[in-house]
Amino acid sequence: MDDMVKAAMAKWPNVPHCYGWLGLDERGRWWMRDAAAQAAGPFVGPGASAASRGSELRHAGLIAFIGRNYACDDQGQWYFQNGPQRVYVELACTPWVWRVQPDGGLYSHTGQPTMPTEVLVDERGWVYLVTPLGVGVVHSQDVPLAVEHWEAGRWPVTEPRSVHSATLPERYRFVPSPAARRASASSAIK
Structure with missing residues (x-):
């Protein structure tokens, strides 16, 4: 985990977690799921659509940052630690x-x-x-x-x-x- 992320977590320990906004597909691509994408349906499974996938992240620096701060909690939920906030990941297939x-x-x-x-x-x-x-x-x-x-x-x-x-x-x-x-x-x- 990046040092700046650890410092932010210590400074702001009670930031609420984020759900539904980030997806990982079966080819290792990250997807940003804004409110419209989430309203269009789930990331995968019944009711999923191209619109519910969201927008593919393409910024190399952001993708690398997510990768360095990708982890799993004790319940088996994968997340990206974004500063003091956990952004839980919707998995299309596996972590x-x-x-x-x-x-x-x-x-x-x-x-x-x-x-x-x-x-x-x-x-x-x-x-x-x-x-x-x-x-x-x-x-x-x-x-x-x-x-x-x-x-x-x-x-x-x-x-x-x-x-x-x-x-x-x-x-x-x-x-x-x-x-x-x-x-x-x-x-x-x-």
Whole structure:
């Protein structure tokens, strides 16, 4: 986490969290979801649309800042620590998106190097890797490279295991939509 973020957190410890405004898609792209995008529907799933995705972030400095300050709380909700405020992330797929390098290197969408320990393939043919960082989907353009590396024995993984995509959040302890979870908890209290 950036030092300036830590300083802001210490200076303003009680800033309310932000829900629904930031999304991460299955290709590792960040999406800003303003009020209009949120009103158009959820980030993914039933009722989602191009309008509900929001606007793709393209500013390299902002994307790098988000990546350096991307973390998970103790409930499995992923967020970006924006100064003193947590901006919870709507996940289209998993909390990590892996980019595979020709030499066998593996990097997260935030640029962190890691190494796979397990390969999963879901009912749609999507490939996921479990790493010390957690579970993530392999970027669609990198699936052939991933197959090449595990078949050649360059990665310390066993044969791919079949998995149903709907089981990933519970199995790997992440919350796809902190906003929906918050809304559900609020309605249960009433």
